[in-house]
Amino acid sequence: MAAIEVEPMKIETAMRTLKLSGHVGFDSLPDQLVNKSVQNGFVFNILCIGETGLGKSTLMDSLFNTNFESSPSPHNLPTVKLKAHTYELQESSVRLKLTICDTIGYGDQVNKEDSFKAVVDYIDAQFEAYLQEELKIKRSLPTYHDSRLHVCLYFICPTGHGLKSIDLVCMKKLDTKVNIIPIIAKADTISKTELQKFKSKIMQELQSNGVEIYQFPVDDESVSEVNTSMNSHIPFAVVGSTDFVKIGNKTVRARQYPWGTVQVENESHCDFVKLREMLIRTNMEDMREKTHARHYELYRRRRLAQMGFSDVDAHNKPVSFQQTFEQKRSAHLAELQMKEDEMRQMFVQRVKEKEAELKEAEKELHAKFDKLKKDHTEEKKRLEELRKKIEDDTIEFNRRKQQTVHSHHTLTLGKSKKK
Ligand SMILES: Nc1nc2c(ncn2[C@@H]2O[C@H](COP(=O)(O)OP(=O)(O)O)[C@@H](O)[C@H]2O)c(=O)[nH]1
Numbered sequence: 001m002a003a004i005e006v007e008p009m010k011i012e013t014a015m016r017t018l019k020l021s022g023h024v025g026f027d028s029l030p031d032q033l034v035n036k037s038v039q040n041g042f043v044f045n046i047l048c049i050g051e052t053g054l055g056k057s058t059l060m061d062s063l064f065n066t067n068f069e070s071s072p073s074p075h076n077l078p079t080v081k082l083k084a085h086t087y088e089l090q091e092s093s094v095r096l097k098l099t100i101c102d103t104i105g106y107g108d109q110v111n112k113e114d115s116f117k118a119v120v121d122y123i124d125a126q127f128e129a130y131l132q133e134e135l136k137i138k139r140s141l142p143t144y145h146d147s148r149l150h151v152c153l154y155f156i157c158p159t160g161h162g163l164k165s166i167d168l169v170c171m172k173k174l175d176t177k178v179n180i181i182p183i184i185a186k187a188d189t190i191s192k193t194e195l196q197k198f199k200s201k202i203m204q205e206l207q208s209n210g211v212e213i214y215q216f217p218v219d220d221e222s223v224s225e226v227n228t229s230m231n232s233h234i235p236f237a238v239v240g241s242t243d244f245v246k247i248g249n250k251t252v253r254a255r256q257y258p259w260g261t262v263q264v265e266n267e268s269h270c271d272f273v274k275l276r277e278m279l280i281r282t283n284m285e286d287m288r289e290k291t292h293a294r295h296y297e298l299y300r301r302r303r304l305a306q307m308g309f310s311d312v313d314a315h316n317k318p319v320s321f322q323q324t325f326e327q328k329r330s331a332h333l334a335e336l337q338m339k340e341d342e343m344r345q346m347f348v349q350r351v352k353e354k355e356a357e358l359k360e361a362e363k364e365l366h367a368k369f370d371k372l373k374k375d376h377t378e379e380k381k382r383l384e385e386l387r388k389k390i391e392d393d394t395i396e397f398n399r400r401k402q403q404t405v406h407s408h409h410t411l412t413l414g415k416s417k418k419k
């Protein structure tokens with residue numbers, strides 16, 4: 001098969017701008033796009049990382065204003081496991097397929113060194129599944145359930161002391177794979193002055209360890225202002241609750257304490273509203289896009305390189321997928337041929353060795369046979385001699401016997417004469 005050579009086309013780069021003298025209609029393209037997207041529905045996948053009991057499930061319920069009916073997980077699991085649940089949600093005419101992925105048993109082991117491994121493997125597995133679908137001849141990407149994780153909410157323990165090493169290690173391992181938004185969990189347990197110090201300590205630690213967290217995009221004019229100001233509030237200090245309290249004539253999500261009430265959606269109480277605004281209302285699409293264009297792209301590039309594909313050859317010259325494939329194929333065939341030759345040579349060698357062995361054995365056998373034959377002849381000769389000797393002896397014996405009889409006879413005769 002010869003590679004198809006494509007002549008690089010000469011494209012006229014000079015472009016002219018024309019004025020339309022009447023309405024043509026392609027100004028409806030954005031609407032067409034919106035309609036199509038709404039029809040297809042949307043997918044969003046959230047990864048929640050944090051120790052058991054930090055309020056992950058409660059926050060998800062609070063964020064989506066529903067009850068996902070998750071059961072509390074135990075603290076004594078031997079390993080970290082990731083569990084994903086997918087839900088179909090609808091708001092107005094917009095359908096959202098939401099997957100919430102929970103880290104069960106995270107940070108519960110005595111040795112927390114490998115806690116991040118299960119998470120990394122899980123994220124990679126979702127990328128791999130998408131890549132495999134993409135590499136199929138018959139792809140069905142429009143109906144494929146994309147399980148790649150669009151955001152990771154990293155729940156930080158409200159210690160007031162800064163990050164634990166497990167937090168830094170895990171976020172560092174994940175920052176090239178997923179959009180990380182760090183959040184301070186159960187923020188109602190930290191005082192106002194402590195919180196500011198805690199936030200800056202966390203940011204400083206992230207920075208000094210080179211952990212890259214997700215930044216809300218500021219290149220889009222319509223949201224650049226709000227995103228810029230929100231970027232300075234990271235990590236969001238959030239409170240979640242499944243309880244409702246009546247305040248004035250409104251029922252609100254809140255946590256009640258003997259000394260007062262913490263309202264989840266009150267911006268002077270916590271950053272919950274900021275998180276919801278940024279995560280769901282402003283930047284959901286950006287996170288979906290970054291996941292595909294940045295994190296997945298990186299994974300894809302690495303995997304294809306592992307498989308031996310590249311856009312350039314050893315001399316930095318561009319090569320096509322097909323050329324690489326042909327090259328790999330001929331290399332593989334050559335290797336196969338070499339192995340076959342090697343095996344054939346080995347076979348011939350073995351046959352020769354066996355032949356020599358057999359010849360040697362034959363020779364030995366001949367020698368043995370000759371010796372036996374010689375022994376046999378000698379024995380025969382000996383026996384023959386013996387037989388002859390016995391025969392001679394018998395003849396001699398008979399002769400003597402006769403002689404004795406004869407002489408006895410004469411003697412007896414002589415005696416009778418005497419009488
Ligand atoms: N003080 C406080 N407690 C919370 C908060 N969110 C959840 N909790 C409580 O923490 C416990 C564990 O919450 P859960 O959502 O099951 O934690 P998960 O294991 O991380 O999913 C429950 O008793 C919640 O009521 C919060 O923001 N502040």
Ligand SMILES: [Mg+2]
Pocket residue numbers: 056057058070071072073102
């Ligand atoms: Mg939970």
